[in-house]
């Protein structure tokens with residue numbers, strides 16, 4: 001693949017004597033495969049020059065345009081791209097699917113008459129628009145994989161594989177964790193996922209707007225520091241990293257100094273990573289490294305979680321009587337890349353501790369006999385009392401020497417997250433909702449509604465559809481919290497019908513019987529490590545309103561979900577409550593219907 005830089009500046013075009021060498025145009029890149037497929041990534045002002053060059057090559061142009069996000073510095077060239085005005089030209093434009101409007105409408109927004117004399121309808125070329133989510137698709141001989149980046153706007157990174165070579169483009173992006181951004185912590189969680197996305201790239205083009213010294217005053221602005229990007233490139237085994245999205249205030253001289261510094265550091269580390277700053281006009285031939293692992297699909301990314309190297313040499317001592325629970329724990333331990341050692345007596349525990357000192361012990365409370373106490377004593381004296389000891393039980397209670405509890409039943413995912421946190425001595429930022437005191441009565445009332453596992457109904461879908469439109473969110477559900485799962489009577493914007501109760505946000509609402517708003521899940525101790533946040537729907541925002549029947553049973557919620565953090569006003573909550581009240585009326589009327597059909601009265605029958 002051949003990559004050419006047509007724009008390298010971030011935020012605003014900055015032509016002038018101090019930016020003459022690295023360039024003043026905002027982001028635009030031309031990529032061509034050996035077979036001649038043309039892909040343009042981002043449409044900053046650099047697109048103007050590229051358009052003129054393409055036109056000079058003759059008529060009958062066809063190409064593909066990938067847009068990372070629709071901030072100005074990435075789309076401002078669109079109205080000035082000459083090939084769009086030539087009839088017979090064919091273009092495909094791809095970009096992240098927005099929350100409330102299509103890519104086409106967003107791009108047209110900057111071409112309204114107030115800003116520009118021509119609308120997209122007047123383009124002569126035929127243009128097809130494609131709204132993208134995370135996934136993998138093909139453009140001729142290029143395999144394109146997308147992944148969301150961390151930026152105030154919905155932004156996609158692109159991984160392009162063709163001719164045996166890999167080019168990854170990540171603009172604009174800020175590390176998820178500030179500790180990782182500032183080098184105090186190794187890659188983990190979402191930052192590791194970002195590194196996985198980049199892994200093994202022959203060429204990485206990455207946002208590096210700031211220096212490490214500037215970054216602390218720019219936290220949350222959605223950009224990376226040059227130092228972080230080089231560290232990321234090393235970590236992800238990148239061959240050549242090109243820093244781009246240069247700050248408008250960064251002069252050529254400052255960039256020279258910055259790159260020189262980074263190269264010196266890499267040299268001192270004996271690193272083979274090449275680093276350069278993107279230069280307008282520069283072309284790079286990206287050759288196959290021959291060892292590029294082919295990414296097969298987005299699903300593969302979310303399904304496999306990389307094991308922290310720190311975990312790989314550790315073991316967990318398990319003494320659990322219930323075979324099923326013991327097996328589940330053993331599997332969870334293995335899945336985290338740890339070794340599991342099972343013991344049945346104090347003597348065996350002592351022997352195993354000597355052979356393979358554990359990082360964690362998990363024992364159960366199934367039988368409080370002498371053997372049990374003896375094992376606990378052995379564990380308590382291990383590592384000077386520093387060994388974390390977790391007790392498996394149906395409920396927590398007073399017990400000396402126990403560090404934490406794992407209450408049954410639990411899902412595999414929950415056990416894994418807790419085990420990882422215990423071994424790493426990190427706080428586990430995933431808290432399951434406790435079981436409400438009226439659980440048996442609550443479940444009886446829920447089941448009496450006869451709604452669980454029924455087909456979707458228009459009367460409920462109408463409400464969730466209205467909710468997504470009213471609050472401008474991609475997803476809304478009517479959730480019923482069942483014994484071990486949450487089940488959706490209606491879901492807009494999601495296809496799954498249920499999740500384990502462990503991971504349920506709505507179960508917290510049901511327990512507290514109060515509305516719950518989580519403006520940013522990653523900043524919330526209860527949810528940051530929840531699998532619905534780290535993977536799957538990647539919930540960043542949640543608002544849930546309890547659904548309570550006349551008999552006082554809280555059975556579920558009306559909830560709103562977004563993949564981006566957002567705020568929620570008091571007036572929004574009132575509207576959410578109004579919708580919840582309509583749902584509850586519908587519930588009661590179903591109950592009345594069921595009661596009428598079965599010829600018996602039910603406690604909360606209003607008639």
Ligand SMILES: [Zn+2]
Nearest residue numbers: 010011073172
């Ligand atoms: Zn930008």
Ligand SMILES: [Zn+2]
Nearest residue numbers: 069071151172
């Ligand atoms: Zn941006």
